[in-house]
Amino acid sequence: MGEFVIKMPDVGEGVAEAELVEWYVKPGDPVREDMVLAAVMTDKATVEIPSPVDGVVLWLGAEVGDTVAVKAPLLRIEVVGEGAVEEAQTTTTEPPVKVEPANDKPVEVKTTSAPAARPFAEEKIIEPEKSVERPAAREPAERPLASPAVRLRAQEAGVDLRQVIGTGPAGRITHDDLDQFMARGAQPAAVAPAGLARKTAIEEIKVTGLRRRIAEKMRLASSRIPHITYVEEVDVTDLEDLRATMNAGRKSDQPKLTILPFLMRALVKTIGEQPGVNATFDDDAGVVTRYGAVHIGIATQTPSGLTVPVVRHAEARSIWDVAAELTRLADAARNGTAAREELSGSTITITSLGALGGIVTTPIINHPEVAIVGVNKIMTRPVWDGTQFVPRKIMNLSSSFDHRIVDGWDAAVFVQRIKALLETPALIFIEG
Structure with a gap:
């Protein structure tokens, strides 16, 4: 096995850092090449970060709302085949990693900086259990996993994503999932009107992403401009x-x-x-x-x-x-x-x-x-x-x-x- 480190990319000229606004994976999730892993924001533009390799997520380097410097480690993925552990701009001197391919003949994979990673055998991919039936709806406070594009489509169509079954990794909702839901004409279950009762719930919402950028901009303008x-x-x-x-x-x-x-x-x-x-x-x-x-x-x-x-x-x-x-x-x-x-x-x-x-x-x-x-x-x-x-x-x-x-x-x-x-x-x- 080897590790592939994905670093915060350079998302724009002159940009030294970006805010992490959403994770689409968690440790232990299988990922495939080109699958979207995270979304970051800078200057009010949101950028999705895809995976360049197949593998399994080992570690996440930031939490939603954190500001991450360009080229800082963002997440680590365990890969089979040619992997890489990138540390800053230098080549590591760690000993070769032994990998056991299907023919049982050991292959040495050097952990140098930024080599291309080969997709590994299909049987190594951990797919979600097809036999496990997911609930048709999520809890009201649970945020479903979906890309910004899927969320926008759902909002425009009036679809509550908590009612949609996600078939992607970690239950992530894909465009196909949304298409199938809308094709069935599914609607959120009717909720019985609540009686007059005291409500004691308290919800704390972390201000992140665009909302935080707006808040900072308004504070700056209001405090400095008469x-x-x-x-x-x-x-x-x-x-x-x-x-x-x-x-x-x-x-x-x-x-x-x-x-x-x-x-x-x-x-x-x-x-x-x-x-x-x-x-x-x-x-x-x-x-x-x-x-x-x-x-x-x-x-x-x-x-x-x-x-x-x-x-x-x-x-x-x-x-x-x-x-x-x-x-x-x-x-x-x-x-x-x-x-x-x-x-x-x-x-x-x-x-x-x-x-x-x-x-x-x-x-x-x-x-x-x-x-x-x-x-x-x-x-x-x-x-x-x-x-x-x-x-x-x-x-x-x-x-x-x-x-x-x-x-x-x-x-x-x-x-x-x-x-x-x-x-x-x-x-x-x-x-x-």
Whole structure:
């Protein structure tokens, strides 16, 4: 037998460590080549780590929530055939390991750094007991084993994974398991309504993964940036009429327009007049960096939490191009396929809760930026036109600014310019 040590991979340029967010195996579990062993996260991007060998898990080097340095040992796998024990970047000088293959002739396997491991004989793989019947449902507090992709599919389909029988190693739920469950039309068992009774259960949930990243980002922004929030009412009646007309005449390859592409184009035009809001502030160095490029971050809710995919060079995109890129990035963020570079590098951010947008919000700036524009929900209200009340579609913009860099007057001028463009949407399309 030999050991193969899997180290934390280099998951991105300049990344020195990553957080372990999920194990899919435990000591004693059999694994096969390319089977996903763990998931790690850095810069809001989740990366799955596959096994390069067949074998059995001997040891796990971290717990969920731990931060692991790149190239640090992550887990050890017992292999039959050519295995390796990797220690840092050096070759070990341990004596050869004796392996007994099927022909009973001893073979020496040297434990040098990073040789390729051969899959071993099928009879050496320990398969889960097929004869043991697994329970159809798990306990409420038990977290089923499944990859992020399987969890996302289940959530979108409204499937409770605790009701799904997993056939993978250690009861891990595979895509096939989920397909079979949905094909049967299985539904969670009905729960009898509970009577009036005291509930004494206490659940402690460790904050890990994306939720911890969000918490750290919010703490940093809230503690270091003195916010000023400016709220303005915008009449978007004409904009909504224009949007409906453009959607009705759009081509088959063009995305459906929401209000966000119009706001993004209005933002680009306004930044051209007030470049000071399209900036980042390094308060340690005391340096404000203004950008000619307008890279707009779009706060997006995903099954894992809030992420901010970035529409790059919005200043060079048409409204249809902005809409298409916005749709692509939002889909990638929600299904966990967004690349690391697509989730960083914004120069200003838009946040919107859509129909749940409320009347007023106080958005927190995406540090180290100096401004964020918040979109509230559109409501039809009676508006006095001088002679009578008429129904108009009204939406509030709630925008926050770093008051160290942006004065209150400049914040108000910035929002008022956006208001003027949205209320007369033809101006958005006039160049110059």
